[in-house]
Amino acid sequence: MATVMNRVDEHGTNLAAANDADGYRPTADEPFMSLRQQAYFRQKLQQWKDAILRESQETLSQLQVDSLREADLTDRASSETDWSIELRTRDRQRKLVSKIEAAIRRIDDGEYGYCEVTGEPISLARLEARPIATMTVEAQERHERNEKISRED
Structure with missing residues (x-):
């Protein structure tokens, strides 16, 4: 199976190598979860996993x-x-590796970067700060409020 790391853009540029070489950072000015953004986040997740x-x-x-x-x-x-x-x-990091692997699978499935609750795009700033995020900030806050209410019952 081909991965985003091995994909090239319309000009034949290896996306992973280009991301690394030119200091690329995703911006709101480009299409959300373009191949280049996917390659960027895949590389970020893989490097994090390798470090752990x-x-x-x-x-x-x-x-x-x-x-x-x-x-x-x-x-x-x-x-x-x-x-x-x-x-x-x-042990906590072992669990984190599972979440990183799940995020990489979401990239493969084309679901990465979209909230699992609302389906809306997760902000690039949130993904930059927490690449394993599965919900928008708002959905996460609602989830945590509901969880807190459930624990109090």
Whole structure:
């Protein structure tokens, strides 16, 4: 299956390479979720995913190298607490990787950048700040209000 990363524009320019080389940023002046915007967000998501996986591998390597055999009980407890926090962070990042992969699938399916509730385009500023966003700010706020009301019941 061809991906946006391998697509070229009408002039034969590789979109991913062009995005990277010229410092491209999506703007409201161009068609929403054009091939170039899709390539930009795919690249952004893939780089984010790669960074998370790299950090995760570094944590695993560090766990294998470091030993928790400190002689002092206080030092050992402190190390165990540090590793516990690190592993919880990695678990949250594992869940984030799933969301990144889902966003990449939405690009493949042509659904990326559109609110899953209203179908309206999600603002480029929101996608820039949170590329895994699935709702517009307004829809997200309504969702969170409804969630809060449900918890209070």
